[in-house]
Amino acid sequence: MSKLLITGVEKTFYTGNSEVEALKDINLQIDENELAVIVGPSGCGKSTLLNIVAGLEQATGGSITMNQKNITGPGADRGMVFQSYTLFPWLTVQENVEFGLKIKGVPAKERQEIARHYLDLVGLSSFAATLPKALSGGMKQRVAIARALANKPEMLLMDEPFGALDAQTRLVMQELLLNVWEKEHTTILFITHDIDEAVLLADNVYVMSRRPGRIRTKIKVSLPRPRDHRVTVSPEFSSIKKEIMELLWEESMTAANEK
Numbered sequence: 001m002s003k004l005l006i007t008g009v010e011k012t013f014y015t016g017n018s019e020v021e022a023l024k025d026i027n028l029q030i031d032e033n034e035l036a037v038i039v040g041p042s043g044c045g046k047s048t049l050l051n052i053v054a055g056l057e058q059a060t061g062g063s064i065t066m067n068q069k070n071i072t073g074p075g076a077d078r079g080m081v082f083q084s085y086t087l088f089p090w091l092t093v094q095e096n097v098e099f100g101l102k103i104k105g106v107p108a109k110e111r112q113e114i115a116r117h118y119l120d121l122v123g124l125s126s127f128a129a130t131l132p133k134a135l136s137g138g139m140k141q142r143v144a145i146a147r148a149l150a151n152k153p154e155m156l157l158m159d160e161p162f163g164a165l166d167a168q169t170r171l172v173m174q175e176l177l178l179n180v181w182e183k184e185h186t187t188i189l190f191i192t193h194d195i196d197e198a199v200l201l202a203d204n205v206y207v208m209s210r211r212p213g214r215i216r217t218k219i220k221v222s223l224p225r226p227r228d229h230r231v232t233v234s235p236e237f238s239s240i241k242k243e244i245m246e247l248l249w250e251e252s253m254t255a256a257n258e259k
């Protein structure tokens with residue numbers, strides 16, 4: 001069943017006398033429980049699209065529905081994880097994870113239990129009382145994932161969540177996300193520049209064109225699950241990666257020649 005339906009979405013930014021056409025006729029259908037990954041050349045509008053789905057930006061045309069209801073603004077039904085760490089520095093790890101639940105009025109005991117469950121899921125139970133400043137980048141992103149999931153969102157929106165991490169930590173986080181998704185099966189819309197990351201994680205990789213961005217191709221990734229990094233050495237992995245690389249190369253070269 002379709003969870004998210006994006007139909008004919010357009011976005012033009014108007015600043016002073018200039019305008020930037022960021023997205024043009026975006027059509028995308030994401031199924032319930034799908035782990036969908038978007039890749040595209042730099043500046044093609046990936047973050048803009050995710051921000052529109054999050055309700056943080058308003059589309060200038062088209063429509064977006066989640067569970068057949070129009071998205072008109074931000075809501076707790078969509079959890080966000082950004083590249084930059086967005087934890088509250090004055091709250092402990094546990095309090096950060098509980099934050100959204102507290103706002104919703106969930107009783108203290110219940111929210112503590114929920115927070116503990118998700119901290120356990122991301123392997124941070126023993127850091128519950130720690131302040132964010134004492135955590136590494138990877139640990140902060142684990143907290144951000146636990147915090148987003150604790151609100152039981154209908155969808156998790158992830159914008160380059162591992163982009164600021166070192167290569168080794170990034171691999172660990174990719175496997176952690178796969179593990180979390182195997183257990184929770186939350187529908188995820190994930191943006192990345194990293195083609196290996198896209199193929200490792202995705203049910204489907206959606207390749208965007210150069211700006212103004214459109215969804216150029218949907219590539220189904222049928223690699224067996226559960227997955228871990230061993231899958232990256234398989235011939236199937238290489239062949240999907242090559243297909244995506246060629247599409248992105250074509251888009252980037254055309255964009256460069258247009259400048």
Ligand SMILES: Nc1ncnc2c1ncn2[C@@H]1O[C@H](COP(=O)(O)OP(=O)(O)OP(=O)(O)O)[C@@H](O)[C@H]1O
Nearest residue numbers: 013015020022041042043044045046047048049211
């Ligand atoms: N608030 C804004 N005002 C004006 N232009 C904007 C705004 N936000 C984004 N843009 C422009 O819209 C286009 C798409 O930007 P966006 O950040 O969505 O691309 P992206 O694909 O996420 O880029 P990258 O891969 O480099 O992170 C760019 O040309 C950008 O300069």
